[in-house]
Every structure is written in structure tokens, then in C-alpha cells.
Amino acid sequence: MANDNQQLDDMLSQEYEHGFITDIETDTIPPGLDETVIGMISHKKNEPEFMLQWRLQAYQHWLTMKEPHWAQHHFKPIDYQEISYYSAPKLDKDRPKSLDEVDPELLATYAKLGIPLKEQEMLAGVAVDAVFDSVSVATTFKGKLSELGIIFCSFSEAVQEHPELIKQYLGTVVPYTDNFFATLNSAVFTDGSFVYIPKGVRCPMELSTYFRINAASTGQFERTLIIADEGSYVSYLEGCTAPMRDENQLHAAVVELIALKDAQIKYSTVQNWYPGDKDGKGGIYNFVTKRGDCRGSNSKISWTQVETGSAITWKYPSVVLQGDNSVGEFYSVAVTNNMQQADTGTKMYHLGNNTSSTVISKGISAGRSQNSYRGLIKVAKNAKNARNYTQCDSLLMGDQCGAHTFPYIEAKNASSHLEHEATTSKISEDQLFYLLQRGLSSEDAISMVVNGFCKRVLKELPMEFAVEAQKLLGISLEGSIG
Amino acid sequence: MLEIKDLHVKVGEKPILKGINIQVQPGEIHAIMGPNGSGKSTLGNIISGRGGYEITDGTIYFEGKDIHEDLPEQRARNGIFLAFQYPVEIPGVTNIYMLKAALNAKRRAQGLDEIDAMDFITLVKDKLKALKMDESLLYRDINSGFSGGEKKRNEILQMAILEPKLAILDETDSGLDIDALRTVSDGINALRSPKRAMILVTHYQRLLDYIKPDFVHVLSKGKIIKSGDHSLALELEKSGYEWINDETTQSS
Numbered sequence: 001m002a003n004d005n006q007q008l009d010d011m012l013s014q015e016y017e018h019g020f021i022t023d024i025e026t027d028t029i030p031p032g033l034d035e036t037v038i039g040m041i042s043h044k045k046n047e048p049e050f051m052l053q054w055r056l057q058a059y060q061h062w063l064t065m066k067e068p069h070w071a072q073h074h075f076k077p078i079d080y081q082e083i084s085y086y087s088a089p090k091l092d093k094d095r096p097k098s099l100d101e102v103d104p105e106l107l108a109t110y111a112k113l114g115i116p117l118k119e120q121e122m123l124a125g126v127a128v129d130a131v132f133d134s135v136s137v138a139t140t141f142k143g144k145l146s147e148l149g150i151i152f153c154s155f156s157e158a159v160q161e162h163p164e165l166i167k168q169y170l171g172t173v174v175p176y177t178d179n180f181f182a183t184l185n186s187a188v189f190t191d192g193s194f195v196y197i198p199k200g201v202r203c204p205m206e207l208s209t210y211f212r213i214n215a216a217s218t219g220q221f222e223r224t225l226i227i228a229d230e231g232s233y234v235s236y237l238e239g240c241t242a243p244m245r246d247e248n249q250l251h252a253a254v255v256e257l258i259a260l261k262d263a264q265i266k267y268s269t270v271q272n273w274y275p276g277d278k279d280g281k282g283g284i285y286n287f288v289t290k291r292g293d294c295r296g297s298n299s300k301i302s303w304t305q306v307e308t309g310s311a312i313t314w315k316y317p318s319v320v321l322q323g324d325n326s327v328g329e330f331y332s333v334a335v336t337n338n339m340q341q342a343d344t345g346t347k348m349y350h351l352g353n354n355t356s357s358t359v360i361s362k363g364i365s366a367g368r369s370q371n372s373y374r375g376l377i378k379v380a381k382n383a384k385n386a387r388n389y390t391q392c393d394s395l396l397m398g399d400q401c402g403a404h405t406f407p408y409i410e411a412k413n414a415s416s417h418l419e420h421e422a423t424t425s426k427i428s429e430d431q432l433f434y435l436l437q438r439g440l441s442s443e444d445a446i447s448m449v450v451n452g453f454c455k456r457v458l459k460e461l462p463m464e465f466a467v468e469a470q471k472l473l474g475i476s477l478e479g480s481i482g
Numbered sequence: 483m484l485e486i487k488d489l490h491v492k493v494g495e496k497p498i499l500k501g502i503n504i505q506v507q508p509g510e511i512h513a514i515m516g517p518n519g520s521g522k523s524t525l526g527n528i529i530s531g532r533g534g535y536e537i538t539d540g541t542i543y544f545e546g547k548d549i550h551e552d553l554p555e556q557r558a559r560n561g562i563f564l565a566f567q568y569p570v571e572i573p574g575v576t577n578i579y580m581l582k583a584a585l586n587a588k589r590r591a592q593g594l595d596e597i598d599a600m601d602f603i604t605l606v607k608d609k610l611k612a613l614k615m616d617e618s619l620l621y622r623d624i625n626s627g628f629s630g631g632e633k634k635r636n637e638i639l640q641m642a643i644l645e646p647k648l649a650i651l652d653e654t655d656s657g658l659d660i661d662a663l664r665t666v667s668d669g670i671n672a673l674r675s676p677k678r679a680m681i682l683v684t685h686y687q688r689l690l691d692y693i694k695p696d697f698v699h700v701l702s703k704g705k706i707i708k709s710g711d712h713s714l715a716l717e718l719e720k721s722g723y724e725w726i727n728d729e730t731t732q733s734s
Contacts, residue, residue: 429534430570433532434566434572435584436553436554436558437530437531437554437558438580438584438644439559439584439587439591439644440587441587444587448579448583449572449575452573452623453574454574455573455574
């Protein structure tokens with residue numbers, strides 16, 4: 001036993017694998033937030049007037065709001081004047097047309113993370129829109145996609161090239177008044193991704209964005225908008241990891257998905273931001289608002305997430321089921337270790353008739369971490385025959401961590417069928433010893449048991465992502481059994 | 483190959499093994515018999531390095547090397563295999579995935595390349611056939627929903643693939659009907675080799691009808707109280723463990 005503990009402690013103390021800093025000059029606005037700063041951001045991005053006005057409205061509204069603290073989180077109030085709201089690699093004026101023009105050091109960073117862009121292009125057929133700090137530096141496969149009428153570009157580019165789409169859809173799922181962090185994002189967001197899939201088009205490849213936080217003290221405020229027009233389909237991948245930093249970094253992204261009649265959006269995330277050291281020092285605050293709107297009948301939105309990083313995660317990817325017969329899905333694996341705190345789950349709003357939703361949540365807690373599932377299933381008065389199935393499983397590793405489940409159900413229509421199942425279990429010594437006795441290392445043994453526990457969720461991920469996610473689970477939990 | 487000297491082991495404050503001496507040479511089959519609670523399973527666990535036990539005295543040498551500080555995975559890769567009395571279920575992990583990972587862990591430790599996927603499938607299928615196991619078991623989650631017989635056969639399958647130097651079979655016969663017992667025994671016999679030693683831990687003699695041991699040791703209250711050849715097992719079957727206890731009490 002004593003032996004086991006020693007060995008596990010050793011592994012537990014393993015440093016964050018992706019903790020390195022890329023040395024690239026950045027063009028950064030000094031810390032602080034007021035209308036001038038917002039004007040500067042908008043100006044730097046050469047935005048049309050309506051965008052600036054929208055940002056300013058959001059800012060005014062934000063000033064009336066308070067930082068929320070209702071979740072199972074403990075953190076010191078954030079000083080929003082200490083944050084620099086804009087940072088971009090200094091390649092702003094002549095943005096690279098192809099990867100060949102990209103700063104080699106940047107490419108090397110991606111290589112260290114195991115995501116060589118070129119190889120990905122060729123092998124996986126993935127179109128990558130890489131976000132480095134706040135500005136997109138490489139967009140690939142554009143030609144092929146544009147033949148189909150698909151727009152896949154950075155948000156800034158979309159504002160320039162397709163302002164009518166931005167005007168029509170921005171803020172229609174997550175309005176700028178939505179919540180403290182989403183409102184802040186609306187005021188100061190710098191970039192993100194934009195996707196439009198035209199009527200009847202099935203996007204032939206997985207669209208993918210790798211995020212990376214780099215410059216010190218730079219809050220990242222990504223804004224992503226995905227519109228699937230009638231009868232279209234798209235699968236979108238989002239993955240991220242960050243270099244080691246001492247200060248807490250705020251990340252407040254907003255993702256809006258819109259599925260029109262008969263359209264389908266599949267959105268997958270692997271999140272591996274720096275979680276802080278063993279004592280919780282440093283690490284990212286991940287306060288994200290993600291929401292999809294099944295606006296048309298027979299539409300479907302599916303969220304899959306593997307959350308292993310960040311010091312604090314506050315995230316509830318949700319689906320508004322407006323259209324009749326629309327379907328919402330949420331598949332989640334949330335892993336917390338050391339001092340990490342995660343409060344994550346989903347909200348399913350059943351508004352149309354015959355809507356259905358599925359929620360599968362797997363929470364794994366280790367170290368002294370706290371892991372909460374928080375979910376809301378809401379059925380409106382006029383929503384006939386709504387169905388929901390929710391399953392929440394928690395796996396505890398060690399005896400100092402916590403797993404919590406907060407399922408909320410509000411059903412106002414008697415024809416609804418709602419099911420909820422929940423389990424909590426401890427990873428068993430027997431399972432681990434069995435695998436060790438077969439010669440597996442304890443990392444591999446833990447990883448195997450945990451991956452088995454999460455299988456139902458992992459199989460929802462696109463193939464290449466699933467492999468990455470499995471590795472991540474192993475890395476995140478190394479040494480967490482005592 | 484295996485040399486245990488004066489081994490004392492306790493769990494918490496409770497002494498379980500109180501001075502075990504045993505020597506196993508390559509090619510030999512030793513049967514450890516004894517009533518419930520005599521420490522039979524502890525012996526298997528301690529040789530394979532399971533946590534939760536404390537060695538208070540004595541030594542365990544494997545191939546001339548003191549192994550008491552080796553981690554369970556190191557012992558496994560060096561050729562010690564434990565067939566579990568209660569094979570553990572691992573939901574969501576397929577049998578074949580674990581088998582391959584285990585074989586490759588061993589190969590890596592030996593400085594060999596990982597096995598080619600096609601070679602592996604061929605290897606596994608051959609072993610399956612010998613054990614009369616259905617191929618579908620490979621793609622089911624480890625031991626999940628397996629019948630008692632399937633679980634035990636699965637242990638032997640793992641042994642066949644990992645080809646250990648020393649196999650400890652912990653109550654492999656328990657919970658098997660007569661047909662399954664025969665299949666499992668055939669499987670074990672097929673793995674007998676002049677280079678491989680086996681320790682059969684069992685409560686009943688019936689397994690020994692199928693697998694003839696070279697030595698039989700009777701374990702009672704943490705000590706080996708009698709050793710002999712196969713005839714000892716037959717005697718035990720006839721007269722029960724009380725016979726030994728009585729005899730040793732009288733002679734002491």
C-alpha cells in the first residue's frame with residue numbers, strides 16, 4: 001500500500017506536459033477596460049459601425065451586472081482592469097496566405113502539441129482554423145469548402161466579408177444581456193470562428209479550431225458562430241491546450257449554434273487548458289457560454305465535450321429545442337484532479353412538440369478536486385410529448401475529492417417523459433491490480449479503467465479526436481489513485 | 483526459480499503467513515491445498531506483489547533475485563502470472579484491447595517491438611481455439627457478463643498469450659462444472675513446459691485429477707504443515723483436512 005502511494009504521488013506530481021511559452025512579439029493593448037479600449041479593438045479590426053454599437057451596448061449592460069458566484073466554485077474576484085483585452089501576433093498587416101508564410105515558431109508550437117497542421121491537412125482531411133492568442137493565423141481547405149458555398153473563416157473575416165450574416169445571427173442565441181461573462185465577451189471579443197453551411201450541403205470534412213492561450217495576462221474572448229442552413233450538416237471540433245503561466249487567465253468564450261429546418265450540427269470539444277499546479281496556483285478560468293438553437297423542425301444539435309483542463313470550469317452547453325421534432329444531445333466527460341474545480345452540465349429547453357434530448361455525463365474526480373454536474377431539463381407548457389433521458393455517472397479516485405450532482409427538472413406539460421439515472425462509484429483497487437498483474441503500468445491501468453468508464457461519451461467523438469481524448473484522460477489522472 | 487524462505491506476512495495487525503518455506507524449480511507443478519482462511523490466496527497475492535500486505539520477515543527470490551520491492555507490473559513483465567480466483571470486470575474495455583496492451587507491455591520490457599496487429603490476431607485465435615472459447619469473447623468488455631467458466635477460461639487465455647515463467651492459479655477450479663473443468667485443465671496442461679513452473683492453489687483435489695502435481699503442500703493457519711507427492715492430495719480427499727491437523731497436533 002505504502003509502495004503504491006509513493007508511486008502514485010510521484011506520478012501525481014508530473015508537470016503539465018504542454019507548459020511552455022512561445023516567444024513571439026505581440027501587439028497588445030495595455031491592461032484596462034473602458035469605452036476607449038472597446039473602440040480600439042473595434043478599430044483595429046476595422047469593424048463596421050453596427051459591431052461597435054453592439055459592443056458598446058454590451059459594455060453598458062455589463063457595467064450593471066455582478067460577477068456570478070452561485071456555482072460550486074471558489075475564486076478571488078477578478079480585477080477586470082488588470083486584463084489586456086487585445087493581443088495578436090505581429091503579423092497583422094500581411095496575414096499569411098498559406099502555412100508556408102506562417103511564423104515557423106508558431107508552427108513549432110503546434111508541433112510540440114502534437115498537432116502538426118500540414119500532416120493534419122493531408123492525413124485527416126481536417127480544415128484547421130488555428131487561433132493563436134486572439135487572431136486567426138491559418139485557414140486551410142478554404143478553396144474546397146468554398147466550392148460548396150461553405151464559409152469557414154475567422155470571425156473578424158466574416159465581419160468584413162459577410163456582415164449581413166453576422167448582423168442577422170449574432171447574439172440571437174446568446175444575447176449580449178445573457179450573463180456576466182457572455183456580456184463581457186460581447187463587448188470585448190477579439191476573434192473566433194465563423195461557419196455557414198448553405199442549404200442542403202453536407203460539409204465533407206470535420207471543421208476544426210485549435211485554440212491556444214499564450215501572451216501573459218491576456219484574457220481570451222473567443223466568439224464562435226455556426227449556422228447550419230436548411231437540410232445541411234456540419235461537424236465541428238474545438239481543441240485547446242495552453243502553456244504554463246503563473247497568473248490566472250480568464251477565458252470567457254461564447255459559442256452560438258443555429259440549426260435551421262432539417263439541419264444538424266455536431267460540436268465536439270477537447271479542452272486541456274493549464275489546470276494550475278498541484279496547489280491550484282495558476283491555471284485558466286474557463287467561464288464559457290455555449291448554446292445551440294434548434295430553430296427549425298427536425299433539426300439536431302449535439303454537444304460532446306471532454307474537459308480535463310482549467311483551474312475552474314463553468315460551462316453548460318445547452319440546446320433550445322424550438323423546432324418540432326428537434327433533438328438535443330449532450331455527452332460529457334469532465335475530469336478534475338489536484339485542486340481543479342468543475343461545474344459543468346447542460347440545459348435542454350423543450351419548446352416545440354415531440355422534442356427529445358439525451359444527456360450522458362461522466363464526471364471523474366481525483367486529488368482534492370471538486371466536480372459538479374449541473375443540469376436543467378425544462379419543458380414548456382405547450383411542448384407536447386417531450387422526452388429526455390439523463391444519465392450522470394461519477395467516478396471517485398481517492399478520498400479527498402468531491403462529486404456533486406444537481407439535476408433540475410421543470411416540466412410544465414404532463415405529456416412529457418423524463419428519465420434520470422445517476423451513479424457514483426470508486427475506482428477499484430481490484431481493477432487496477434488486475435491490470436498491473438498483467439504487466440500494464442499504473443498510468444496505463446488507470447487510463448484503461450477511466451477510458452472504459454467514459455466509453456459511451458468518447459465514441460461520440462470523431463475518430464482522430466477520440467484518440468487524443470483518450471491520451472488526455474490518462475495524462476490528466478496520472479497518479480491519482482492512493 | 484522461486485524460493486521463499488521463512489516468509490511472515492500480516493495484514494494490518496493480523497498475521498496471515500507465519501513462516502512459509504517453498505522452492506519451485508522450472509517445469510514443476512506444485513499444489514497448495516488447505517482449508518478456507520489458511521492463507522492460500524495471500525501467498526499468490528504476495529508473490530505477485532499486491533499491495534495491502536506487510537512482509538515482516540523472510541524473503542522471496544525469483545530467478546535468484548530478491549523481488550519483495552518490485553512493483554506488481556515489473557513482476558508480471560518478468561514472468562510471474564496470477565490467474566485470479568475472482569477475475570475482475572472492467573466495463574468499457576474490450577478483452578482483446580487489454581490482451582494486446584499486456585503483451586506489448588511485456589514485449590517492451592524485453593526490448594522487443596510491439597507485436598504486429600495481424601500476428602496478434604492469429605496468435606489469439608489459435609489460443610482461443612485450444613481453449614474452446616468463442617471469438618466473440620474477445621470483443622466483449624473484460625469479464626463483464628461472463629459466466630464463471632468463461633471467466634476462468636479467459637484467465638487461461640491470458641496466461642497462454644503472456645507465456646509466463648511462473649503461473650500461480652488461484653482456485654481456478656472453483657465454480658466450474660465438470661466440462662469446463664476439463665477444458666480449463668486441458669488448457670493448463672497444454673502450457674506445461676520444462677521451462678515453466680506452476681503453483682495450483684486449490685481447496686479440492688478434483689483439479690489434481692486433471693493436472694498432476696509434482697508436489698503437494700498443505701497450508702493451515704499460515705504454515706505449510708505437510709508436503710508430499712500427489713498421493714497426499716488423495717489422502718486429503720479421503721480423510722479431510724482434519725486428518726492433517728490431528729496428525730500434526732499429535733506429532734508435535
